[in-house]
Amino acid sequence: MEFTVKSGNPEKQRTACLVLGVYESRRLTPPAEQFDSACGGYLGNLLRRGDLEGKPGQSLLLFNVPEALCERVLLVGCGREREIDDRRLRQILTHTATALNDIGATEATVYLTDLAVKGRDLGWKIRQTIEAVEEALYRFDALKSKKDMPRRPLRRIILSVPGRRELPGAEQAVRESAAIAAGVKFAKDLGNMPPNLCTPTWLAEQAQALAGEFPTLHVQILEEAELEQMGMHALLAVSRGSAQPAKLIRLDYRQGPAKQKPHILVGKGVTFDTGGISLKPGEGMDEMKFDMCGAASVLGTFRAFAELQLPLNVTGLIPAVENMPGGRATRPGDIVTSLSGQTVEILNTDAEGRLILCDTLTYAERDEPAAVIDIATLTGACIIALGRHPHGLFSNHPPLTHALQTAAQAAGDRVWELPLWDDYQEALDSNFADMANIASNRDGGAIIAACFLARFAKKFHWAHLDIAGTAWKTGKAKGATGRPVPLLTQYLLDRVAEADRDDDRAAH
Ligand code: BES
Ligand code: MN
Numbered sequence: 001m002e003f004t005v006k007s008g009n010p011e012k013q014r015t016a017c018l019v020l021g022v023y024e025s026r027r028l029t030p031p032a033e034q035f036d037s038a039c040g041g042y043l044g045n046l047l048r049r050g051d052l053e054g055k056p057g058q059s060l061l062l063f064n065v066p067e068a069l070c071e072r073v074l075l076v077g078c079g080r081e082r083e084i085d086d087r088r089l090r091q092i093l094t095h096t097a098t099a100l101n102d103i104g105a106t107e108a109t110v111y112l113t114d115l116a117v118k119g120r121d122l123g124w125k126i127r128q129t130i131e132a133v134e135e136a137l138y139r140f141d142a143l144k145s146k147k148d149m150p151r152r153p154l155r156r157i158i159l160s161v162p163g164r165r166e167l168p169g170a171e172q173a174v175r176e177s178a179a180i181a182a183g184v185k186f187a188k189d190l191g192n193m194p195p196n197l198c199t200p201t202w203l204a205e206q207a208q209a210l211a212g213e214f215p216t217l218h219v220q221i222l223e224e225a226e227l228e229q230m231g232m233h234a235l236l237a238v239s240r241g242s243a244q245p246a247k248l249i250r251l252d253y254r255q256g257p258a259k260q261k262p263h264i265l266v267g268k269g270v271t272f273d274t275g276g277i278s279l280k281p282g283e284g285m286d287e288m289k290f291d292m293c294g295a296a297s298v299l300g301t302f303r304a305f306a307e308l309q310l311p312l313n314v315t316g317l318i319p320a321v322e323n324m325p326g327g328r329a330t331r332p333g334d335i336v337t338s339l340s341g342q343t344v345e346i347l348n349t350d351a352e353g354r355l356i357l358c359d360t361l362t363y364a365e366r367d368e369p370a371a372v373i374d375i376a377t378l379t380g381a382c383i384i385a386l387g388r389h390p391h392g393l394f395s396n397h398p399p400l401t402h403a404l405q406t407a408a409q410a411a412g413d414r415v416w417e418l419p420l421w422d423d424y425q426e427a428l429d430s431n432f433a434d435m436a437n438i439a440s441n442r443d444g445g446a447i448i449a450a451c452f453l454a455r456f457a458k459k460f461h462w463a464h465l466d467i468a469g470t471a472w473k474t475g476k477a478k479g480a481t482g483r484p485v486p487l488l489t490q491y492l493l494d495r496v497a498e499a500d501r502d503d504d505r506a507a508h
């Protein structure tokens with residue numbers, strides 16, 4: 001989809017479809033009113049007759065509006081003016097996008113960016129519009145033999161801005177959200193791939209292909225022999241039962257000052273999680289193909305910020321494995337030595353995410369990171385605790401917690417903090433090794449998993465995002481969400497702004 005911004009009066013637009021808002025009850029928004037006075041009060045009459053109440057979710061398509069230069073007008077219900085918040089705006093935009101796609105217009109000019117939302121500026125509304133449109137139009141039909149393409153798909157959306165003064169800021173917002181949307185789409189496509197095709201080897205190839213598109217990106221694939229030699233035995237324990245070899249995918253992007261420490265993103269890349277010998281129950285097991293969505297979000301974020309050419313140093317680390325039962329598989333009770341030297345008694349082979357992540361975190365120490373953020377579909381317990389709206393957030397460094405909360409708020413990609421208190425640590429005591437990989441009961445499972453990781457993240461500022469509830473949707477709309485690409489990209493955008501502020505301060 002192509003997005004552009006434009007300032008100008010609605011009645012002057014020669015467009016295939018003009019989109020105007022109507023508040024409840026039957027009240028035109030200011031641009032709709034302006035258009036209406038140019039066409040002799042046609043819209044006002046319609047509303048008075050009761051053809052559209054203006055409730056959110058309602059819309060009305062009009063042809064041959066008298067005196068109008070546009071081919072069609074789509075009136076969209078916006079609800080009560082004073083009730084428009086983040087959620088409501090998103091709802092209005094999603095409905096608009098779906099309606100536009102069904103109409104058969106290839107182009108539309110949208111006058112919804114002037115709806116007032118508390119605490120949100122024009123740039124934010126532009127970003128929400130673009131993300132909502134891309135979300136509503138997304139399909140994963142690469143593996144369907146018949147694709148149901150609309151006959152005349154929507155190709156171009158023009159977003160109105162109030163005046164010429166707002167254009168530069170609006171254009172920047174379009175660039176940022178187009179890059180984020182491309183990153184989200186990439187992450188969704190990777191997540192939705194079936195696990196027979198999306199193997200660790202295939203994921204590594206996707207990283208290499210991404211680096212082929214962006215010369216600023218460098219990829220290195222560490223093979224099992226190298227992982228073995230380094231001593232990543234916790235990671236290797238997970239893929240022992242699989243015919244697919246493990247890979248550690250490393251991406252490097254160095255566009256910041258040479259002395260600037262890198263931000264490191266670590267993404268859980270379990271391409272299928274059967275549970276291993278601690279086999280999962282059969283129901284819904286297909287969804288464990290999404291257990292690489294952390295990895296997908298790292299790749300999606302790299303696509304987004306590489307496209308924006310952010311002046312930062314960023315490293316991506318993706319431990320990619322398949323967790324299968326088999327004659328060589330790790331058994332409950334096996335003890336392995338992690339890269340850190342700490343020994344782990346693997347009491348449950350289904351708690352595999354923490355095993356591949358702990359070695360990857362230790363490996364990240366070598367790069368002397370500014371901060372490490374891991375992203376993982378780590379625990380079903382996180383879904384029990386928080387449901388499917390926010391990512392679970394854990395961190396050993398309050399300023400990093402705050403930075404992620406701020407980015408989440410700005411991106412509309414929410415997080416909720418959970419504690420990492422030492423009180424929880426003793427649940428991981430083992431009689432036979434330095435620690436066990438699970439606790440003996442199910443209490444606070446998301447926290448226990450994070451506490452396990454914290455033991456491997458003592459040497460740097462670290463945050464953990466448990467995306468078990470947010471990485472994909474279940475049920476009828478089953479599919480990857482592409483989250484938290486918007487959050488992570490915003491976090492990096494904020495780091496650029498922060499570095500600029502520091503430079504300014506140094507100059508004065
Ligand atoms: N990938 C799963 C977590 C998961 C389960 C995410 C369901 C989303 C939906 C993870 O590897 C896992 O199996 N975790 C176990 C941990 C337990 C054995 C301590 C879990 O959550 O049941
Ligand atoms: Mn598991």
Ligand code: ZN
Pocket residue numbers: 270273291350352353377378
């Ligand atoms: Zn898993």
